[in-house]
Amino acid sequence: MNWMWIAGALLASYLVGSLSFAVILSRVFGLADPRSYGSGNPGATNVLRSGNKKAAVLTLVFDALKGFVPVVLCLAYGERVGLTETTAAWVGLAAFVGHLWPVFFRFQGGKGVATAAGVLMAWNPLLAVATLASFAIIVYFSRYVSLGSIVAAAFAPFYQALIWGVTPALLALAIMSLLLVWRHEGNIRKLLAGTENKFGAKAAAGAPHSTAARPHKKGH
Numbered sequence: 001m002n003w004m005w006i007a008g009a010l011l012a013s014y015l016v017g018s019l020s021f022a023v024i025l026s027r028v029f030g031l032a033d034p035r036s037y038g039s040g041n042p043g044a045t046n047v048l049r050s051g052n053k054k055a056a057v058l059t060l061v062f063d064a065l066k067g068f069v070p071v072v073l074c075l076a077y078g079e080r081v082g083l084t085e086t087t088a089a090w091v092g093l094a095a096f097v098g099h100l101w102p103v104f105f106r107f108q109g110g111k112g113v114a115t116a117a118g119v120l121m122a123w124n125p126l127l128a129v130a131t132l133a134s135f136a137i138i139v140y141f142s143r144y145v146s147l148g149s150i151v152a153a154a155f156a157p158f159y160q161a162l163i164w165g166v167t168p169a170l171l172a173l174a175i176m177s178l179l180l181v182w183r184h185e186g187n188i189r190k191l192l193a194g195t196e197n198k199f200g201a202k203a204a205a206g207a208p209h210s211t212a213a214r215p216h217k218k219g220h
Helices: 002-017 021-028 044-048 053-081 085-100 113-123 125-142 145-164 169-183 185-193
Strands: none
Touching: 002 053, 002 085, 021 044, 021 053, 044 053, 053 085, 053 113, 085 113, 085 169, 113 125, 113 145, 113 169, 125 145, 145 169, 145 185
């Protein structure tokens, strides 16, 4: 039955999204847990604060892929079992939710920017390009990654509605955008207070986020 395939696709996508590559790759490279320093966010930007650019780039790539791959597979093969383009949008949302609340990492996830970008790139590449362009412009002029993420997330549903029209999949996109903005609540407060870290700042790299922080190993 279709609902069984839909449920299976959503569950599988959530589990893939639950792979926290910031934590996994930090362990591989012998770095401190990204949840223990800087912003405490297990994402590429915080991993970059460790000083290991390779780990940060790989985190960005794999976080994007875990949003991209489930949607691509759903679009490519889902029609055979009755999965539609709308289903693919909800599958993408499931991967995004997995990143925010990963079952494998005590539900302590990131903010989902890279994963959301991967979902958009698979579901509607032109929408992804428009959204990423908005992100890049804001970051370039403001140097705030968080502000770029918030603005891009807010604009994405409007781009979809204005250019491609209002479709059932728009609801999944809107929920993903709202969750992404909500996850940046702390950044919004810092932006308003003028205390948010700018892109490239290294001041917070060695500052522990909690007493659980571990020192970085030599050579990394």
